[in-house]
Amino acid sequence: MDQKKVAAYFKSFLHKAELNLSVDCVIFTIQDDRLKVLLTQLFPDSGWMLPGGFIRKDEDSDTAANRILLERTGLNNIYQQQFEIFSDPGRFSFPKPKPELNLEDFEGIDLSLLPDRVISIGYFALVNYESLHLTGGLFEEDAYWSGVDELPELNYDHHKIIQHAREALRKELYFKPIAYNLLPEKFTMPELQKLHEIILGRTIERSSFQKRMLKWNIYERLEERREGVAHKRPYLYRFDREKYEEAIRHGMRFGI
């Protein structure tokens, strides 16, 4: 590991960041009919973890979450929301520079100001796998999508953060039809149903599902069908943001 690079990294955020406040992003996608999350490591053998980073002094947490996601993954403009804050005093001790680092690289910075704990704000994000183009962040030499049921060992309390994010996603589905963020712009009802089944972890009866989805009037049926599915040519739909906003104003619930 390049010592000067580490020092520069520390230096760059020591003055700009709230060092006891971070954001961790649980980025969900669906691939091969499984719910997956993005894991990264800062450098080889540093351990798998969620993409995350420190909040800057002049940022609110939403802004920080979006910036960190962009910096660490290249993802921009995607659906993301805070769901819980993780504040166990023992959850994370700040990675103080190791003795083998040349501390002169940190000149002018009082390392004693590093806090003894970091509180993290958990965000979850939803992305469509096919439209993903990940780019590496500063230290990111590795990243991969892991099934939420096949997680490797993770740093800190990131296992817990992922499980809580999954519960939060399930809950949120009752109030906001956010699942479409996991699909391409145009999708079929069977695809939307499959998605709900994967997230909720249970099967859903087909006709009542479709009836409910269409009753909400927030999915616009297009004059196009999905071709190539043997003997079936299901209609394509598109999420209608305007109608959704109107439904929300009327206090609509979206329970499955």
Add this chain to the structure above:
Amino acid sequence: MDQKKVAAYFKSFLHKAELNLSVDCVIFTIQDDRLKVLLTQLFPDSGWMLPGGFIRKDEDSDTAANRILLERTGLNNIYQQQFEIFSDPGRFSFPKPKPELNLEDFEGIDLSLLPDRVISIGYFALVNYESLHLTGGLFEEDAYWSGVDELPELNYDHHKIIQHAREALRKELYFKPIAYNLLPEKFTMPELQKLHEIILGRTIERSSFQKRMLKWNIYERLEERREGVAHKRPYLYRFDREKYEEAIRHGMRFGI
């Protein structure tokens, strides 16, 4: 205002607290058929606000929320949960000691370490009005219950925190039957229904409400009736925590 008292207050938490991290508690109760929240002021004319305080260095946020509630109101062992973090950089600037204070009272404390912003974790709590016995906190010379629709001018972003807490409470009712915390230990179905109507802000059809509540099997009907209601003697019920925990394990939803 007693200058020495203010200085002692600052001193007492400067060393113990995460000065950029606070908890604000939205304590809901129902009185006269209206949803109300507890407002306090630190000292006369300091402005109305939510009971709150700084998280200590060795505390997680749940512990802090319970301690602060106890210190500021005397309430102990009540239902409370985090619902959102408020992190707008401009939401709260730390109340730096005013020039008229005698800074010698702060000897040994570097006031330049006071942060430029404070991020707050919003908690909401539910309490039964009749069993309340508020006791004043350190600076608390005033506290009162305000209807959520008749709030006075509030300090900081506390108006927003209360509105978001109300939305979070409404949402949470779909997943946890927490409303009983607002009632005495024994209650009637009409009382439980009234409570839901007040929180959700809409009327609910009586027979379908009772059918649903009883189907969940988490309210135990007692061999007692509420006396004194003209011509009606409705049965009393009690929340059954064991059956509730079991229902939760089976993934039950509690949508109204």
